Amino acid sequence: MFNIHTGFYCLAAILLQICVCSQFSVPSSHYFTEDPGAFPVASNGEPFPWQELRLPNVVIPLHYDLFVHPNLTSLDFVASEKIEVLVSSATQFIILHSKDLEITNATLQSEEDSRYMKSGKELKVLSYPAHQQIALLVPEKLTPHLKYYVAIDFQAKLADGFEGFYKSTYRTLGGETRILAVTDFEPTQARMAFPCFDEPLFKANFSIKIRRESRHTALSNMPKVKTIELEGGLLEDHFETTVKMSTYLVAYIVCDFHSVSGITSSGVKVSIYASPDKRNQTHYALQASLKLLDFYEKYFDINYPLPKLDLIAIPDFASGAMENWGLITYRETSLLFDPKTSSASDKLWVTKVIAHELAHQWFGNLVTMEWWNDIWLNEGFANYMELIAVNATYPELQFDDHFLNVCFEVITKDSLNSSRPISKPAETPTQIQEMFDEVSYNKGACILNMLKDFLGEEKFQKGIIQYLKKFSYRNAKNDDLWSSLSNSCLESDFTSGGVCHSDPKMTSNMLTFLGENAEVKEMMTTWTLQKGIPLLVVKQDGHSLRLQQERFLQGVFQEDPEWRALQERYLWHIPLTYSTSSSNVIHRHILKSKTDTLDLPEKTSWVKFNVDSNGYYIVHYEGHGWDQLITQLNQNHTLLRPKDRIGLIHDVFQLVGIPTDVLKIVYSVGAQTTTGWNYLLELYELSMSSAEKNKILYALSTSKHQEKLQKLLELGMEGKVIKTQDLAALLHAIARRPKGQQLAWDFVRENWTHLLKKFDLGSFAIRIIISGTTSHFSSKDKLQEVKLFFESLEAQGSHLDIFQIVLETITKNIKWLEKNLPTLRMWLLVNT
Numbered sequence: 026m027f028n029i030h031t032g033f034y035c036l037a038a039i040l041l042q043i044c045v046c047s048q049f050s051v052p053s054s055h056y057f058t059e060d061p062g063a064f065p066v067a068s069n070g071e072p073f074p075w076q077e078l079r080l081p082n083v084v085i086p087l088h089y090d091l092f093v094h095p096n097l098t099s100l101d102f103v104a105s106e107k108i109e110v111l112v113s114s115a116t117q118f119i120i121l122h123s124k125d126l127e128i129t130n131a132t133l134q135s136e137e138d139s140r141y142m143k144s145g146k147e148l149k150v151l152s153y154p155a156h157q158q159i160a161l162l163v164p165e166k167l168t169p170h171l172k173y174y175v176a177i178d179f180q181a182k183l184a185d186g187f188e189g190f191y192k193s194t195y196r197t198l199g200g201e202t203r204i205l206a207v208t209d210f211e212p213t214q215a216r217m218a219f220p221c222f223d224e225p226l227f228k229a230n231f232s233i234k235i236r237r238e239s240r241h242t243a244l245s246n247m248p249k250v251k252t253i254e255l256e257g258g259l260l261e262d263h264f265e266t267t268v269k270m271s272t273y274l275v276a277y278i279v280c281d282f283h284s285v286s287g288i289t290s291s292g293v294k295v296s297i298y299a300s301p302d303k304r305n306q307t308h309y310a311l312q313a314s315l316k317l318l319d320f321y322e323k324y325f326d327i328n329y330p331l332p333k334l335d336l337i338a339i340p341d342f343a344s345g346a347m348e349n350w351g352l353i354t355y356r357e358t359s360l361l362f363d364p365k366t367s368s369a370s371d372k373l374w375v376t377k378v379i380a381h382e383l384a385h386q387w388f389g390n391l392v393t394m395e396w397w398n399d400i401w402l403n404e405g406f407a408n409y410m411e412l413i414a415v416n417a418t419y420p421e422l423q424f425d426d427h428f429l430n431v432c433f434e435v436i437t438k439d440s441l442n443s444s445r446p447i448s449k450p451a452e453t454p455t456q457i458q459e460m461f462d463e464v465s466y467n468k469g470a471c472i473l474n475m476l477k478d479f480l481g482e483e484k485f486q487k488g489i490i491q492y493l494k495k496f497s498y499r500n501a502k503n504d505d506l507w508s509s510l511s512n513s514c515l516e517s518d519f520t521s522g523g524v525c526h527s528d529p530k531m532t533s534n535m536l537t538f539l540g541e542n543a544e545v546k547e548m549m550t551t552w553t554l555q556k557g558i559p560l561l562v563v564k565q566d567g568h569s570l571r572l573q574q575e576r577f578l579q580g581v582f583q584e585d586p587e588w589r590a591l592q593e594r595y596l597w598h599i600p601l602t603y604s605t606s607s608s609n610v611i612h613r614h615i616l617k618s619k620t621d622t623l624d625l626p627e628k629t630s631w632v633k634f635n636v637d638s639n640g641y642y643i644v645h646y647e648g649h650g651w652d653q654l655i656t657q658l659n660q661n662h663t664l665l666r667p668k669d670r671i672g673l674i675h676d677v678f679q680l681v682g683i684p685t686d687v688l689k690i691v692y693s694v695g696a697q698t699t700t701g702w703n704y705l706l707e708l709y710e711l712s713m714s715s716a717e718k719n720k721i722l723y724a725l726s727t728s729k730h731q732e733k734l735q736k737l738l739e740l741g742m743e744g745k746v747i748k749t750q751d752l753a754a755l756l757h758a759i760a761r762r763p764k765g766q767q768l769a770w771d772f773v774r775e776n777w778t779h780l781l782k783k784f785d786l787g788s789f790a791i792r793i794i795i796s797g798t799t800s801h802f803s804s805k806d807k808l809q810e811v812k813l814f815f816e817s818l819e820a821q822g823s824h825l826d827i828f829q830i831v832l833e834t835i836t837k838n839i840k841w842l843e844k845n846l847p848t849l850r851m852w853l854l855v856n857t
């Protein structure tokens with residue numbers, strides 16, 4: 026997600042009532058308590074009847090009829106909705122989410138009113154913008170167990186940014202600028218497009234109607250059922266009703282794009298949409314998505330439930346892609362592949378993003394996490410399924426190698442004290458956005474890979490099939506996943522008399538089941554509820570191996586006073602794997618205590634832990650451990666598997682404390698002369714390939730001329746030649762150049778207010794801008810400057826977790842320099 030590709034290369038009728046209600050845990054509330062002062066004040070000065078950020082659970086949405094009419098000329102939209110709701114206990118108000126919408130009318134009908142076509146009763150609307158909520162005050166209390174219809178008329182401007190229902194533009198080959206209207210809702214932006222119960226637990230069915238001009242096409246989650254011609258030439262598309270789904274997955278687009286289509290083996294129509302001049306760059310995506318959809322249907326043993334799937338390249342897009350059910354939206358670089366200008370790495374990226382978003386059609390869309398604190402159940406899984414799916418469908422892309430990096434990337438961050446546990450409480454929209462980070466994505470995927478290695482491929486797959494089937498069209502939490510994964514019987518278990526986790530006839534196996542069920546959960550909670558990564562210290566002593574685990578921390582050394590406190594209460598259940606010089610059998614042992622001893626059956630010269638780097642831990646070999654491994658590598662390195670060799674190199678760099686960026690020097694020769702640079706900028710403007718544009722922009726940022734870098738920043742801010750979506754990655758790249766460091770840092774401080782007008786505080790972009798322009802500093806002066814800036818932001822009420830991460834990173838850099846500068850100087854003296 027923080028992959029540089031996102032920038033330059035790039036960044037589911039009422040169910041049984043009891044069943045619906047049992048999923049909600051939010052306490053209900055009554056209309057105004059005795060103390061009206063305890064309530065917030067609505068925008069009109071009256072008391073607002075609800076003070077929580079989470080919605081009450083007394084009114085549950087079942088079905089939305091949504092009508093939207095965007096005007097791509099006046100850049101606004103008028104809309105209306107009718108929400109069918111079920112009331113679980115008497116209430117005098119309905120709380121919904123709504124942000125920046127002008128509500129023009131709201132009425133309520135009982136089911137009986139609706140049956141006899143009686144018009145609705147007018148509702149008073151109060152709004153409380155601080156919580157992005159509205160309250161609909163009903164004249165008489167709603168009766169429990171009855172259904173009602175809430176009808177709301179509303180309008181708004183198409184948003185300017187990248188959220189809600191927003192405007193995007195592109196330029197045709199002929200130089201004409203055209204407009205499209207597109208939605209992007211995850212996590213909390215559906216409320217910017219229509220008033221709704223904008224929480225993942227409130228799953229409902231959606232029937233969408235879009236009014237448009239004849240020159241445009243309208244797309245939504247479901248296929249179109251019919252198009253009605255209206256007086257005056259406008260057309261109205263009616264889409265099929267969706268399956269039960271969360272609000273953040275709703276999508277609709279009005280554009281003039283063209284598509285290519287194909288049909289999967291199970292008969293799903295897959296189409297790739299792009300702006301007209303880019304249709305020829307959609308063929309690879311079509312081939313890949315057909316292949317991947319076929320793969321997932323077989324792997325999950327569940328058919329994709331919708332009749333169609335559209336993938337569309339959006340010219341202005343905040344993230345890399347978004348998994349809206351049946352209408353996946355992509356940044357152009359994440360979907361389009363131009364054989365002329367795209368590289369092998371671009372192909373890997375496109376395949377990876379398609380595999381990721383298709384995995385979400387099951388993990389996330391069919392089964393959704395209960396709340397955003399467990400977003401890793403969506404994102405960690407989708408990230409991990411990329412590995413399984415791409416390995417199976419495109420083995421030649423060698424995705425395994427790429428996956429090692431997924432884990433290595435997050436280890437750097439997770440070994441700082443400012444890291445966080447995978448599951449973490451998140452309440453405000455900013456805190457929710459902040460959950461979309463390397464911990465949810467990368468660490469989530471890495472611990473799943475470790476669990477698969479522990480359970481075995483077959484049990485892992487059976488477990489996730491069981492999880493997906495059990496929770497289809499519902500929500501799940503961590504424990505639900507652990508139960509399914511420890512409950513997966515294999516046919517071979519029955520026939521071989523082996524361990525079957527859920528055979529009720531066999532008492533001993535029942536015990537095994539209960540034991541192993543608890544074991545998986547016990548083990549996995551040490552990885553999801555604790556932050557950080559363990560360091561395994563191994564010492565070989567004749568025939569025995571002494572093992573010790575401690576918390577691995579970058580920049581904090583054993584001799585530091587804080588070391589002991591930072592180690593306390595940290596303990597992991599580590600599923601260890603190891604091989605030795607005398608046999609290449611994979612040995613297994615679960616380390617559940619701080620120290621342990623293992624007996625080796627025979628004498629060996631070396632032991633290598635963490636086979637194939639499948640485990641999420643770092644290993645240090647004490648005594649002669651490293652020397653023995655080095656000797657082996659010098660004699661015959663092939664005795665150690667490639668991923669083991671990579672793991673050794675990775676761990677040794679971690680242990681000496683990992684500035685790998687110095688190794689990433691990219692040459693952009695053409696951009697070093699003024700003529701070359703100017704030519705590249707012209708080419709950038711004309712290019713129809715986003716992959717090519719990314720490469721050019723990167724090259725432009727490598728200039729040694731400050732005025733050229735300054736110009737790039739101005740163009741990025743203006744958003745015409747260089748799209749605003751690329752500004753964060755541009756700043757990041759400029760800050761990496763010696764001539765750009767100060768420039769980028771000054772620019773961020775001077776333009777902070779403008780930047781916040783373009784991007785949300787908790788967005789990827791803002792977080793990349795902050796960390797990208799500061800985290801490489803390594804002096805006390807700079808640390809002070811950054812601290813002062815963060816303090817000034819906090820004084821204005823802007824708080825982000827990234828602040829602490831940056832400060833800790835700079836402190837770590839300073840310490841590293843202090844510790845290693847004499848050695849580096851000496852080395853230079855001797856070697857130069």
Ligand code: BES
Binds near residue numbers: 382385458
């Ligand atoms: N669900 C996310 C998109 C998203 C990201 C929504 C952040 C809200 C906040 C999507 O599935 C995703 O993860 N996209 C990645 C690309 C992927 C290949 C890692 C992204 O946008 O970087």
Ligand code: ZN
Binds near residue numbers: 381385403404407
């Ligand atoms: Zn995702």
